[in-house]
Amino acid sequence: MQKQKIILTEKAMERTLDRLASEIAERRGDNEKLAIIGIQRRGADLAERLKKSLDETLGRRIPLGKLDINLYRDDWTTLTRQPSINCTEIPFDIEDASVILVDDVLFSGRTVRAALEAVLDFGRPRRVELLVLVDRGHRELPISADYVGKKIDTYGDEHVNVFVRERDEKDCVVLVS
Template sequence: MQNQKIILSEKAMARTLERLVSEVMERRGDNENLAIIGIQRRGADLAQRLKDLLDDRLGRKIPLGKLDINLYRDDWTNLSRQPSINCTEIPFDIESSSIILVDDVLFSGRTVRAALEAVLDFGRPRRVELLVLVDRGHRELPIRADYIGKEVRTGGDQHVNVLVKERDGEDKVVLTLPETK
């Protein structure tokens, strides 16, 4: 049995998303070209929530996209392992947009690198900023988030799981610790 520690409860997660929206509004709220793109899967779910909160606070509709980065990943070298392909939907013009790229957990930075590559295949945005719910450290690439919900320093043998109601039936963030013997 693995040991788990709750990092964010449902209420804490909701408060964190509210704070992140406030930070985005403070920096970019007056930008008419603001758009949000969520990295599939849970990043896309969080992006939808952030969009809804921003729409309500700003009194206008913020464009929303979903991005599948699986074909851009650099770790699909083993033929026995096939990527699970999700959809990419970017129903707005990326050119000149100020994009908030949303993911659930920032770890090595490889997912974000793949996402940036994928976004650039759609055009050249004016700016791309990264928003993550959890930053757990251990970067392998020089990537940092502009908006961070919670920083959690983890060991290499630990794992951070973000659960969202849309997929998991509940909202919380859990740190899975290695089994003790």
């Protein structure tokens, strides 16, 4: 039987996203070419929330994009089922921009590697920084996040499930062991 432990409640998730938006504003708020790109699916939902908070804090509209990394995955040949392809929408020029790449969970680093490759197909940003709601460790690639909502220690066979109201009708983060 699987055990579930709530890592972030709805309120804790809201506070965490507010803190992360404040960190971005503090580090990059003066940069006029600041942009946010969320990794489909839940990273894109979180990116939309961060954008709203940053728009309000900075008093201007921050460009927002959504990125599907499925065509850039390095495990196509080992998948037992076809991945679900989502849309990529980057309706702004990323050339020389400071891009905040947003994902829900950082685990092996392979999703981020694929995302970086996909972003570079759109141009050459000045910098790309990574924001994750949860960093659960177990990296297979030398990748780390610049902005971390919550770092938790997990075992390799555990799972971190992020639920967002846009898709799941609730906000919380759950550790399943």
